[in-house]
Amino acid sequence: MPSSLSHPPTLLLLLLLLLFGITTTTTTTTHAFDIKYSTIDQIQQAFQNNHLTSRQLVQYYLDRIQALNPLLRAVIEINPDALDQADNADSERQTAQQRQLGGLHGIPILLKDSIGTKDRLNTTAGSLALLGSVVPRDAGVVEKLRQSGAVILGKASLTEWANFRSRGAPNGWCARSGQGRNPYVLTADTCSSSSGSAIAAAADLATVTLGTETDGSIICPSAMNSVVGIKPTVGLTSRSGVILISSRQDTIGPICRTVSDAVHVLDAIVGYDPRDAEATRDASGYVPVGGYRQFLRVSGLEGKRLGILRKGFFDAYPEGSIQALTFKQHFITLREKGAILVDDLEIANASTIVDFMNNGEFLVLPAEFKQSLNEYLSELIYSPVRSLTDIIDFNNKHKREERMEEIGQSILLLAESTKGIGPVEERAIDRMNQLSMQGLEKLMKENKLDGIVTPGAKIVSVLGIGGYPGISVPAGYASDGVPFGICFAGLKGSEPTLIELAYAFEQATNVRVPPSFKPSFMSVLADSL
Numbered sequence: 001m002p003s004s005l006s007h008p009p010t011l012l013l014l015l016l017l018l019l020f021g022i023t024t025t026t027t028t029t030t031h032a033f034d035i036k037y038s039t040i041d042q043i044q045q046a047f048q049n050n051h052l053t054s055r056q057l058v059q060y061y062l063d064r065i066q067a068l069n070p071l072l073r074a075v076i077e078i079n080p081d082a083l084d085q086a087d088n089a090d091s092e093r094q095t096a097q098q099r100q101l102g103g104l105h106g107i108p109i110l111l112k113d114s115i116g117t118k119d120r121l122n123t124t125a126g127s128l129a130l131l132g133s134v135v136p137r138d139a140g141v142v143e144k145l146r147q148s149g150a151v152i153l154g155k156a157s158l159t160e161w162a163n164f165r166s167r168g169a170p171n172g173w174c175a176r177s178g179q180g181r182n183p184y185v186l187t188a189d190t191c192s193s194s195s196g197s198a199i200a201a202a203a204d205l206a207t208v209t210l211g212t213e214t215d216g217s218i219i220c221p222s223a224m225n226s227v228v229g230i231k232p233t234v235g236l237t238s239r240s241g242v243i244l245i246s247s248r249q250d251t252i253g254p255i256c257r258t259v260s261d262a263v264h265v266l267d268a269i270v271g272y273d274p275r276d277a278e279a280t281r282d283a284s285g286y287v288p289v290g291g292y293r294q295f296l297r298v299s300g301l302e303g304k305r306l307g308i309l310r311k312g313f314f315d316a317y318p319e320g321s322i323q324a325l326t327f328k329q330h331f332i333t334l335r336e337k338g339a340i341l342v343d344d345l346e347i348a349n350a351s352t353i354v355d356f357m358n359n360g361e362f363l364v365l366p367a368e369f370k371q372s373l374n375e376y377l378s379e380l381i382y383s384p385v386r387s388l389t390d391i392i393d394f395n396n397k398h399k400r401e402e403r404m405e406e407i408g409q410s411i412l413l414l415a416e417s418t419k420g421i422g423p424v425e426e427r428a429i430d431r432m433n434q435l436s437m438q439g440l441e442k443l444m445k446e447n448k449l450d451g452i453v454t455p456g457a458k459i460v461s462v463l464g465i466g467g468y469p470g471i472s473v474p475a476g477y478a479s480d481g482v483p484f485g486i487c488f489a490g491l492k493g494s495e496p497t498l499i500e501l502a503y504a505f506e507q508a509t510n511v512r513v514p515p516s517f518k519p520s521f522m523s524v525l526a527d528s529l
Contacts, residue, residue, distance in 0.1 A: 005065065005066070005069055005070075005075060005076075005077060005078065032051070033046040033051040033052045035052070035056075035057060035060045036204060037204050037257065037514055038207070039207075039257070039258055039260060039261055040103075040104070040107055040207060040208070040260070040261050040264045041260065043057065043106075043107065043207065044105075044106075044107075047093060047105075047106060053086070053090045054085075054086035054087070054089040054090050054093075054106035054108075054151060055083060055086040055087055055090060057086065057106070057107075057108060057207070058082050058083055058085075058086040058108050058151055058153065059083065059086075061108050061153060061204075061205060061206055061207075062078060062082070062083075062153075064203075064204060064205055065078060065154075065205050068183075068203055068205065068525070069205070070525065070528050070529055071181060071186070071521075071524060071525045071528045072180065072181050072183055072199050072200075072203055072205075073157055073172075073177045073178045073179055073180045073181060073196070073199075074156060074157055074180055074195075074196045074197075074199035074200040074203065074205055075110065075154055075155070075156055075157060075177070075196065075200060075205060076113050076122075076124075076126070076154070076155045076156065076157045076174075076176050076177045076196070077121060077122060077154055077155050078153065078154035079119065079120070079121055079152050079153055079154045080120050081119060081120060081152075082108065082151055082152065082153050082154065085151040085152065086106065086108075086151050089105060089106035089149060089151060090106070092105070092149070093105070093106065101149055102147060102148030102149035102150070102268070103148055103149075103264055103267060103268055104145065104148040104149050104150040104208075104264065104265065104268050105148065105149030105150075106149060106151060107149070107150050107151065107207050107208065108150070108151045108152075108153040108206050108207050108208075109145060109150045109151065109152065109153060109206060109207065109208050109209060109210060109265070110153050110154055110155065110156045110196075110197060110200050110205065110206040110208075110209040110210070111142065111152065111154075111155055111156060111197075111209070111210045112155070112156050112158050112193075112194050112196065112197050112209075112210060112211045112212055113125060113126055113155040113156060113157065113158055113174075113176070113196070114126075114158065114162055114212055114242055114243040114244075115139050115141065115142060115155075115210060115212070115241070115242050115252070116135040116137075116138065116139040116142065116241040116242065116243075117135070117138055117139070117142050117152060117155075118135055118136070118137050118138045118142075119152065121152070121154065121155055122155065123135055123155070123243070124176055125158065125160065125161050125162060125174075125243045126157060126158050126159070126160040126161065126174025126175065126176050126177065127160055127161060127174065127175060127176070127391070127394075127402075128175045128176060128394070128398060128401055128402065129384065129385050129390070129391045129394040129395070130383065130384070130385065131176070131384070132382070132383075132384060133380050133382060133383040133384065133385075134380060134381040134382040134383070135241060135379075135380060135381070136379055136380065136381050137241060138241060139238070139240060139241030139242050140237075140238030140239070140240040140241055140242075140273035140275055140276055140280075141210065141237055141238055141242075141252050141269040142241070144238075144268055144269045144271065145210075145268055145269060147268075148268040150268070153206050154206075156194075156196035156197040156199075156200050156209055156210075156211075157172070157174055157176070157177040157180050157195065157196030157199075158172075158174055158193045158194060158195060158196050158197075159171055159172055159173060159174065159192065159193040159195060160173065160174035160175060161243075161412070162193040162212065162214065162217065162243070162245055163192055163193040163217065164193075164214075164245050164365070164369055164411050164412075164415075165407065165408075165409050165411055165412055166407050166408045166409055166410045166411050166412070167410060167411065168406075168407055168408060168410075169407050170407070171189055171190050171191050171192060171193075171195060172189075172190035172191075172195040172196070172199075173403075173407075175401055175402050175403070177196070180195045180196050180199050181199070182199065182224065182225060182482070183199055183202050183203040183225065183515035183517075184202070184225070184226060184477070184481055184482060184483055184515045185480060185481050185482050186521070186524060188224065188480075188482045189224055189482075190221055190224060190225065191216075191220040191221045191223070191224040191225075191457065192216045192217040192220040192221050192457075193211075193212070193217040193221075194211030194212060194213065194217045194218055194221050194229075194255060195221045195225075197209035197210060197211040197221070197255045198211070198221035198222050198224070198225040198227055198229070198255050199221075199225055201225070201227045201255050201256055201257055202225040202226055202227050202257070202514075202515060203515060204257075204514070207256075207261070208254060208255075208256045208261050208262075208264070208265050209254070209255045209256065210252065210253070210254055210255070210265065210269075211229065211252075211253060211254075211255045212242060212244075212250060212251065212252050212253075213231045213250070213251055213253065213460075213464070214244075214245040214246055214249050214250050214365070214464060215249065215356070215361065215460055215461055215464035215465075216457050216460030216461070216464065218230070218231045218251075218253050218255060218472070219231050219457045219459070219460050219463070219470055219472045219485075219487060220456070220457035220460060220472075221255070222255055222472040222485060223456045223457050223472045223474075223475075223483065223484055223485025223487070224456075224457075224482070224483060224484075224485075225483060226474045226477070226483035226485070226511075226512055226513075226515075227255055227256060227257055227474065227512075228254075228255070228256050228257065228258060228259050228261070228262045228471065228472065228473055228474070228502070228506070229253065229254070229255045229256075229262070229471070229472045230253045230254050230262045230263075230266055230469070230470075230471050230495075231251060231253050231460075231463060231469055231470045231471070231472075232251050232252070232253045232266065232270070232469050232495065233251070233283055233286060233467060233468065233469045233492045233493055233494075233495065234248070234249060234250070234251045234279065234283070234467035234492075235251075235276075235279030235280050235282055235283030235467070236251065236270050236280075236283045236286060236287070236469075236493075236495070237251060237252040237253065237266075237269050237270055237280075238252070238269075238271075238273035238275065238276040238279075238280050239251070239252060239276050239279070240273050240275035240276040241275070243372075243373065243376055244368075244369075244372040244373075244376070245365055245368065245369045245372070246364070246365055246368040246369065246372070247279070247368065247372055248364075248368060248429070248467075249365075249368075249464050249465070249467065251467075252269065253266065254266055254269075257512065258506070258512075259296065259471070259473065259499065259502050259503040259506045260293075260296055260503070262471075263292045263293055263295075263296060263499055263503075264293065266292055266495070267291040267292050267293060270284075270287050270292075271284060271287060272284045283492075283493070285493075286492070286493035286495065288496055292495060292496065292499055295495075295496045295497075295499040295500050295503070296499065296503045297500050297503065297504060298503070298504055298507050298508075299337075299338070299504065300499070300500025300501055300503055300504035301334060301337040301338050301339040301500070301501060301504040301505065301508075302337065302338030302339075303338055303339075303340070304338070304339045304340065304450040304451065304497070304500070304501060305339075305340045305342055305447070305448055305449050305450050306334060306339050306340065306341055306342065306449065306450065306451055306452065306453050306488075306501070307342050307345045307443065307444065307447055307449045307451070307452040307453065308331070308341055308342065308343045308344065308345060308452075308453055309345055309346065309347065309350075309452060309453070309454050309459070310343070310344050310345070310346075311344075311346050311350070312346075312350055312351065312354070312458070313454045313455060313458050313459070314327055314454070314455055316455070316458070317455070322476065322477075322478055322479050323455065323476065323478065323484055326475060326476040326484075327455060327475070327486070330475060330486060330505075330509065333505070333508050333509060334453075334505065336508075337504055337505075337508050339501075342447050342449065345443060345447065345452070346443075347439045347440055347443050347462060348438050348439050348442065348443070349435055349438065349439060350439065350462070352435065353435050353439055353461055353462050353465065354458070354461045354462065355461075356461065359431075359432060359435060359461060359465055360428035360429065360431045360432040360435075360465065361432070361461070361464070361465065363424060363425060363428040364421075364425045364428045364429055364432075366411065366414045366415035366417075366418050367415070367418035367419075367420060367421055367422075367425050368421070369411075369415045370388050370415040370416060370418050371420060371421070373388055373391075373415075374387050374388060377390075388412065388415060388416050389416060391412065392409060392412055392413065392416060395409050395412070432465040432466075435465065436462075436465055436466035436468075439462065439466075440452070440462055440466060440468060440489075440491070441466070441491060444490065444491055449490075450490070450494075450497050450501070451488050451489060451490040451494065451497060451498055451501050452488075452489050452490065453486065453487070453488060453489075454486075454487045454489065455475070455484065455485075455486060455487070456472075456475075456484050456485055456486075456487070457472070457485070457487070458487075459487050459489050462489070463489055466492075467492060468489060468490065468491060468492060468494075469489065469490060469492070469493075469494060469495050469498060470487050470488065470489035470490075470498070471487065471488050471489075471498045471499070471501075471502040472485040472486070472487045473485060473486055473487075473488070473502050473505055473506050473511075474486075474506075474511045474512040475509075475511055476511060477513075486505070488501040488502050488505070
């Protein structure tokens with residue numbers, strides 16, 4: 001069984017974690033390494049210098065999860081084998097000699113609970129209905145993470161069923177873990193379904209995390225929790241072994257504290273997977289020789305033509321607001337770093353594209369969800385439920401635990417009523433393709449743009465229906481302390497350019513600050529224990 005997260009931490013542990021962080025030393029050195037908010041590059045250097053072990057690193061996160069998760073609810077369960085995996089990584093490092101170790105060797109990662117792992121962890125999409133189910137194999141991205149040497153630390157919480165259960169479902173809530181909370185402002189929105197991954201990354205509950213996106217579920221929680229999220233081109237990362245909404249739109253991507261860390265993870269998970277053959281074969285041609293880290297360039301903004309979307313995007317913030325003033329300063333910084341800003345651009349039919357009820361998604365996604373979910377359930381070695389019908393019945397039988405009276409399951413019922421991809425759905429897909437070609441693709445080609453810049457998550461439907469990539473980077477903090485982000489987006493396969501843009505912007509601005517666990521936070525945490 002997975003390790004329990006229900007045991008409250010001691011007050012001493014809590015104070016050490018929240019007030020002072022953790023500094024660790026190995027038994028063979030007097031040099032100290034401060035783990036708190038450390039990056040992959042810093043950790044790998046500490047490993048190499050014998051200032052840190054993977055066991056110490058994993059133990060730090062386990063202690064921090066135990067201390068903070070009772071309030072943040074970012075982690076559903078931890079891997080009972082995480083410390084053993086860390087020990088194996090330490091042993092491999094000692095005996096590696098000239099053997100090349102993977103880029104994530106010994107690095108702990110939390111996975112969104114819709115990403116399957118063939119181990120003692122559950123994969124449930126946050127629902128009690130799938131508790132105890134057994135997957136046939138690791139998801140494609142998990143297999144690549146293990147090959148890269150990553151330690152699977154556990155499963156991050158999410159909005160139940162990837163926010164596809166009902167229109168009234170609270171962001172960040174699922175039956176298995178309860179309500180996730182924004183570590184910057186506890187009452188603020190966590191946003192969309194990969195919320196647990198973003199909360200965990202922001203609060204330093206793992207070195208890196210992994211999320212999924214159909215329409216905003218990486219970009220939005222990253223923006224709202226002041227972390228970096230990469231939504232890859234659809235097919236760049238495998239979706240095999242993942243509970244999907246749409247095989248046409250879904251993509252798997254990293255959520256981390258820095259662009260560099262996110263790129264490390266992206267490098268590890270991209271590429272062809274025979275179990276997601278069509279999508280990954282088509283997209284594998286986008287993967288550059290030598291990987292993506294070569295595009296982490298401080299000079300990455302020089303000479304880049306960036307389209308600024310005003311109408312319906314940046315002009316949504318009142319003149320004089322912190323957001324408006326902050327973005328104005330960011331535009332100045334972009335120019336100072338060599339970017340050419342093409343301002344006041346509009347995407348054709350943008351108001352239709354961003355409207356879930358009218359852009360075609362409402363007609364297609366329920367049918368795709370039923371199809372992909374039933375296929376996923378049919379492949380499980382064991383499962384308490386074998387179809388969407390079974391899940392609906394389960395919720396009706398467990399009304400209190402699944403908060404049925406409050407949340408309901410209207411989208412699940414809608415999906416159950418669908419009959420596959422028929423003429424209506426095919427016309428809607430064609431419409432989304434046309435909106436994409438006449439929208440973002442036409443805009444970028446006519447203006448010879450390298451990328452577009454938008455605030456927060458306002459661009460996500462444009463990216464979703466077109467299968468386009470985007471990178472969200474911390475941009476600032478509102479007057480109430482709630483984070484907001486800036487998004488660099490482009491056409492399929494433009495990740496190298498977007499990484500250049502995002503990294504150069506991040507290095508020029510250094511916006512992100514860790515959440516401040518003030519006495520009021522500790523008071524709320526104490527009340528939750």
